Amino acid sequence: MYDAIILAGGENSEHLSKFSSQSYEAMIEIAGKPMVTFVADALAASPQVDRIFIMGPIPQLQKCRFPDNAVLLEGGCTLLETIQLGMKALGHENKVLVVTADIPLLTPNAIADFFTQCAQVEADLYYPIVSKEINNKFYPSSKRTYVRFKDGTYTGGNIFLVNPKIVPQCLLVAERLINNRKNPFKLCCILGWGFVLQFFLGTLSLTKVKERVATLLGITGAVVQSPYPELGIDVDKPSDLELVRTTFSFRS
Template sequence: METKTPLLAAVILAGHSPQESDPLAPYTLGRPKGLIPLGGRPMLAYVVEALSGSRYIGSVYIVGLPPEHRLPLSTPVIHVSPQGDMVANAEAGIREAYTHNPDLEGVLVSSADIPLLTTPMVDHFIEECLKTDHDLYYGIVERSVMERRFPTSRRTYVRLTEGEFAGGDLFLVRPRAATMNTELWRRLASARKSPIRQARMLGGIWPLIKLLLGRLSLEEGVQRASRALGVRGRAVICPYPEVGMDVDKPFQLEIARAELEARVLAEHRRRPG
């Protein structure tokens, strides 16, 4: 008997526009960051291509682009208007996806600034998530994996008993996660570059002390976050550093640009003749 392929939707958070003080502001000129051109295409287009190519994803939603910034893409997408902050945009996209298709088994949420993402990476992440029955899945990347591939990327890492990890830019949200504590999620998202602030939000001084001493385990961190958010969460360790290679600084933009140029060159060399 043929096994049915799980059906998911993808939501891309594309509403962030760097302020004048942001190092990327000269590259965006007041427009959303996902529209920065790379290789003749907006950065967002690479993410759309990676997600829409997945055999698990039936539809792609882009949240946060004002109408005047919605560019033609090679893949059909559904636009959702900006809702304010990142969490509100995520909620709106997830809600829209489930409204269009209540039978979805989950919604994959991605940022718009991971242009090195590819479809095999997306499929791998989804397959790892679907091995267990949790409400919320969050991709993370081990430091050695990230720095072996992108030694100059200068990511933010959390030191745990199992090693050091950087946050990824892929989440998978099951329907049950609709009951999540979104206000805490909003605060955690605002502190995503500060593991110490996040630890303080998740349970007072003790987890903070353990984190500072490197004695907080990944499992304990996940359990504390799950209890605080009101969901059953799981951290998914990704073997692909591209999942966490978001573009926050000009030098990271140049890393992405060089990598995409190398891919084009490699593809050209593989072509016969």
């Protein structure tokens, strides 16, 4: 089994604040519940998940109803500081699942498939991607950031399986990658100008990117092609919020 960390400390963006007065993104209401509770419930319903560490503003999170195996922890001033604090709280160095609080469509089946694919290869970091075709099939109105590779066109997911031992050595480069995750061109610039050229020519392969990121971070990485678009549909703009709220209205 794996422990999980939910990153719930992000402040509400300027765009989303027009649709929700909540100070923190994780607390934005969807179908009558704070967004973060859907993520926690999906993790709690997953047989492979043990403890759930929810990291963010304690006073706000205490107002939520979370599963019994959830532990609330105050987050750091930055995303990476929060991840560091979460890793220290684990009390072990086994692989841990890191999840953002803004993917309320997450399901236990999506989590189970991710774990199943991760178990097929040994790595320090596992990262999911979803093809544009699959995403458009299930959520045609979803507006995602896609990257065109030689192998296909993909968007990134928002869950990661991480070996805690690698976190200290990865912080500086990881921060640059995370901060530019919505900008494929800037990501290619971080990887090197050769990648920029291949990006524009459409000859960039997933394997080359994986190998380059692993070299930059000094780790072994694995890319998981998930059939579940719910891993990547994060709420960071008004159209995302509308999509998620509409989806839940159809489910109820």
